[in-house]
Amino acid sequence: MSYGLVSGWDEDLYGEARVNLPLPFAGDVKLKGLSNVTLSKASELLWRASDASRLAHVSAALDLSEESENTVLPLLSTRDAAAKQDKESAGKVEVATTTKAVSDSAPLGSSRSCARAGLLAMPFAGADGRCQIRLVRLVQSREGDAEEDSTERDSRIPVGEELLEAQVHSGLSSSSSAPLGAPPMLRPSSADSKVLLDEYLKLAKHCFGTDGADDFELLRALFDCRGKREVLHKLSAWLARVNRRTVASHLQKSAAMGRTMRLLSGETCANPRGTEAAFHHLTANSPRQALRALQGTGAGPYFDRLAAVLAACGGSAVPGREQRRWLRKQVEEWRRQRVPELMGPDLWRLYSLLAGDMEVACDALDWRTAFGIFLWYGQSDEEACMDVGTCEHALERVVQSFLSAMVKQVSSSRIRPVPAYALEGEQRMSRDESEHRFAAGQEEPMSLQFRAIQWAGCLDADCDMSHFDYMTHSKNPQDVALSWHFVVVLLALLGQDGTAHEGGHAFQRLTQQYSQLLEQQGKDEWAVYVAHFVSDHRARAAMVRRLLISQAKACQWDFGGEVQPCWQSLPLAWLWHARALACEQVHDWCGALACWQHCGGEEARAVTIACGYLLGPALLGHASSPYKRGAVEAIQLAPMNPAARWLHRSLEDLSAPMSSNDVLWADVGRESLRVLRYWAQEGCARFEPETLVRLHWRCERLRRGMLGLPS
Structure with a gap:
């Protein structure tokens, strides 16, 4: 048995053309002017690994016995098998540590690394002066394992x-x-x-x-839903549910990052960004979680007043919050007094949101949290008076306001829908x-x-x-x-x-x-x-x-x-028709004849298949003639086998439509049926040659004419 090997020579390892050398070597190596000892330990180990990939084991080392425990999982024979394995198995594995010193390894030849079939053998000298060889599995990757896994998920299209x-x-x-x-x-x-x-x-x-x-x-x-008001309530509940999931995921990531930063800086104080968390909770219409986030900041002097305002001016899908109108006037007064500079941006953003200022929507996490701001906090009292409690056009106005605000956003904004x-x-x-x-x-x-x-x-x-x-x-x-x-x-x-x-x-x-x-x-x-x-x-x-x-x-x-449940509306004849055409495409003429008989109204096609494709082989398969020179006086047919008897029964089933039509397919079918009846009655039947030759010629003509072939 011989194995292919890519050795570690310059022209093989670094050149475009790689030379495969058969093992065991006979005389091919001498053509290159090299001896057997020219092969490095890495090359020989690589050959062992390539051979072991088919046997599911790798020889432990060159200088050690085969019973060594230092083994490595082989690369499977399939092209993409390495990519399907666990990524941890693709790391470096120390296969052998030789006991020879570096000075004794000079006769071994080249010490360059060698690659074959996704395996890389790398010889190197350790710090203690011992020569080691590492076997590394090469896994093709374009942009990282995470992106490759994402690509595989994207390639699987759901069909529902x-x-x-x-x-x-x-x-x-x-x-x-x-x-x-x-x-x-x-x-x-x-x-x-x-x-x-x-x-x-x-x-x-x-x-x-x-x-x-x-x-x-x-x-x-x-x-x-039954009305517009119920639509607003159910839409509010849906938005709150999905936005809470988004906010929880964001705050969890932020908390993990904050803990890391505090560990690095040595700080032990509470999270000073509680007002930011409260803002995101309000975009999910969760005042209770917002209050808890504010309480976790250390209960500053503004907490009592803000908690009362937050509880009174929480989000509502139905317009008409009287408290929001008074808070809006208070915020406008604070703005004239330049209070935002004293509050800070995070605290001012909370008051602006509760007052219905839609400019804070640009700080939302995505379009759904931004749309929730417009739905729960952006509807004015004037709009509530227009609907008179029916909310007939409330959702339409919210959508229009949201789209108008999106026009002002840049193309990289994360709140675009x-x-x-x-x-x-x-x-x-x-x-x-x-x-x-x-x-x-x-x-x-x-x-x-x-x-x-x-x-x-x-x-x-x-x-x-x-x-x-x-x-x-x-x-x-x-x-x-x-x-x-x-x-x-x-x-x-x-x-x-x-x-x-x-x-x-x-x-x-x-x-x-x-x-x-x-x-x-x-x-x-x-x-x-x-x-x-x-x-x-x-x-x-x-x-x-x-x-x-x-x-x-x-x-x-x-x-x-039984017909499949999803096909109850399809006629059964359609299914037999499809099966018949499929059988014709694969030249299954017996199956095609059986399917055409079940279709109903396709007697011409069935007779054409029976006479044009099945009758001739059936007659020739039973015919026998003496081995003599000259013309044949008669053709003798052996008794019918099961296939011939099945063909006879099939034409008998088609005898009624053949007798009621005066066209070529019916005429040929009647003549074929007479021959089969006589044959079935006599057992070993004798026919004049011109009778069977004429029948064969007419069947060929019928086959070409009915199936669209040139006559």
Whole structure:
């Protein structure tokens, strides 16, 4: 047995061309003018490691026995196996420590390191004068392990298969007005919206994570309500919940950083940034946590007064806080007296927030905490008088005020209502690149959640489903599952108001993209189900037929069994038709004949398959003739085997349509059936040669004509 080896010579290690030397050496080494001792200990160890990668062990050392305990995990034979292993195993591992002195190692030859198959052997002299060899595994990495893991997570696109099952179980009905030859169309507005939404809320976190679950919780808060006032209360509760999670995460990171800084500086006093924590708690509408944060600062002289003001002027989703009007006048008076310079920025920011000054929103953590400031603290008394307690246009005014404030923000502001990936990308991009990122004929994308809030605030405005495409939550154009499911639930909640959007261009394009994603991810049966949402009956029929044919070929579905629940609306003949075409593509003519017989109305195709592809081989497989010169007087056929008897029964089943038609396929089928009947009756049958030759010629003509081949 021979093994490849890359030795440590200059032209091999540092040059472009690497020379593989076979072991054991016979005479090839002499061609290079080198001897066996020229190989370094690192080269020999590297050869041992390469060989051991297939045996799952590495020889411990060159000068030690094979029973040594100094082993290293080998690199697997697959190309990406090293990247899948634990990163700790990719570190340096000391394989051997030789007992020879450095002076005795001169005859060993070169001491340069050598690399092979992701392993690096590095010989070096230790501080005690002993020669050591380290074996290092090389793992390819572009920008660090963390970014590589993030890339792997991003490459796994969620498809939401469990949510599709929830749609089927929720009783999503189809339209009964589909034309003949097309599958019925599924309409989101026909579903029971409450049942569908409850199922989605149970499964959304498992399918799309926490952010995806928040999206569907927001749908329930905005569109599963009886009036505008209830919408404001539920939206306030949703914002408070998600903002508290954001604030808690931020304060936890800040506290850890603060502890580190205090340990380095030797300080033992309390955290002086308690007012900042109180501000962030107020952006989550949590006055109790804000009071606790203020109390933790050391209970300064301002605490009693601020606590009373905070308790009286906390956030409210419904406009009309009388206390805020008086506090606003007090803040204006303080500003004229230049009190902010005495208070300090953090304390003044708290009073400004409680008084309804929206300029402090730029200090929020993200767009949701900033929007909470506008919702809970930014509604004036004049706006409350306009609604007279109904809150009919309160949400619309909050959205407009928020958008007006965002116009003044710079492109790098963290409170812009953009998706998370847009903010993360700007942290890695320069200022010039970020300014021109969305300059190619399109606006900067907005967050999916803010789009929903914006639409709920002005429902009568001209909005379409393109506002919820993939760019609202992901930078991957294929990541459309969340957008599609979000739109389906939204249309179901809108009811009759959403029927106009079901056939719109935006939802139809999103449906086709989602069906293609399911097909690419191997969820073929669900791709067929999603294709039922296409509004155009011709396009819907074409998509369903194409998916059935391609996936019948790939998966070999057992269409003779029970129909899948998501295909209840499909005729059984469609499934047999797809299986028949799939069998034809792989030249499975017996399977194609059986499937065409189940389709109904495809007798011509079945007879063509039977006579054009199966009858000829069946006759030739049973024919026998004497080994004599000259013309053959007769062709004798042996008794039918099981395959021939099955072909005979198949044509007998097709005898009724063949007898009622006077076309080529029926005529050839009747002639073939007469031959098979005589053969089955006689057992060992004798035929005139011209009879079988003529039949074979007619079958060939039928095959070419019916299957579109030139005659």
